[in-house]
Amino acid sequence: MVSAPEVAANLATAERLIIEAAAEGAEVALLPEYFCLMGRRDTDKLDIKEAPGGPIQTYLAECARRHRITIIGGTVPMISAKAGRVLNTCTVFGPDGALIARYDKIHLFGFKRGDEKFDEAATILPGRTPVVCGLPTAAGPLLRTGLSICYDLRFPELYRQMSPVDLIVVPSAFTYTTGQAHWELLLRARAVENQCYVLAAAQGGTHTTGRRTWGHSMLVDPWGEIKAVLPEGEGVVCGIVDAARIAEVRSSLPALTHRVL
């Protein structure tokens, strides 16, 4: 997505893309971080903060139910105990519309170089707990899925705490600068070292606010191969999480059984 400052427009775009994914046969859809709002100011997200079960989450739940698909709902600004700060929260809804899991972003982005300056900690309160959830699949077994958000990607220890998982998801809004330098590299590294699929949905394009994000939403397989990618713009990246491929990689190179530290 290339989200705008208008929430209603973003929600409509999200549903349109989810319908497209469902039509391609997707059982799980991942939205990018801040899918519901890329604001003009950092503090814009405070204006739409909501409690658990709030309107954006309800929209996601209804979307999931309407289109019979599991939705990993990018992130929603969730009310926190601290005035002036929200949690950057990923909520997951099953095809029956029920909440499956919730993860609050742990690592908050800070970056300063030339004109570029970001300080998530000014408006976001960090979470503390890694979350792994089981997603329903038509094949039967739950898809063991580790939730993470954007800047979390730079911290391998988060993923080691979640391992073993079949799938890591990374809803994101990487900047153009850091994305160009590190996005693909870190997604592929997490897939290889944890021998699992990595699915990353990113904001990607020039937003109406002038900010530019890197995009390159992609699915990476457990050997580090990019199975599908969308460089920029709105769209759907579709692929298969293949349990046999995971088993094959872990059997030929049993690195996960070699962990000792």
Add this chain to the structure above:
Amino acid sequence: MVSAPEVAANLATAERLIIEAAAEGAEVALLPEYFCLMGRRDTDKLDIKEAPGGPIQTYLAECARRHRITIIGGTVPMISAKAGRVLNTCTVFGPDGALIARYDKIHLFGFKRGDEKFDEAATILPGRTPVVCGLPTAAGPLLRTGLSICYDLRFPELYRQMSPVDLIVVPSAFTYTTGQAHWELLLRARAVENQCYVLAAAQGGTHTTGRRTWGHSMLVDPWGEIKAVLPEGEGVVCGIVDAARIAEVRSSLPALTHRVL
């Protein structure tokens, strides 16, 4: 290097390359894993195992002293407490010939796919302790250096235990198959996530035994940029570990201060 089964020839090659590096102004030289022996059989290394201070280590120490350079001596098969198995040990000697540090490889490579089969654990006893050492530099301050060996590269938790370091070294002998798939990716990821230089010396070429290694010895900077690389064959990869560059990266993106898990 493209080491052979003959130890004396390998040592002579190592010294020739160290002289070349010293002539380019290098203060530290890193040799690849198994620089002293790429045997015909896995068990060949047992025949040349030595105690601390043994002949290969003495050769390295004298080399360091003769050419006034710090040598991170790839690996030497070190006598272990267990019959039939050695430690895969990296020894470090300062320009005065004194031993600075020693690291025993912790993670042992196992791989099986088609005709390719490797099982280091059959002949190697694993180490247990990460090692960080200070290397002397002409500029004054010690270069805080984390030691690791080849397959260790797949385990990010080892490097997180050593962090913060200025430099990670990875003497290696990656296979052609796994090297092509993951070598550059994992070296660059370790550099980016730990915001330090990564220097990796690898066996690279077709050995007289028929085995083929991936090579691509390289120096990577803390932003993940490859500063120098040698795809294959014998040779020297030379570059600068720049403290100002480390500081610049850590100041613009203070990720190491954001670790909480």
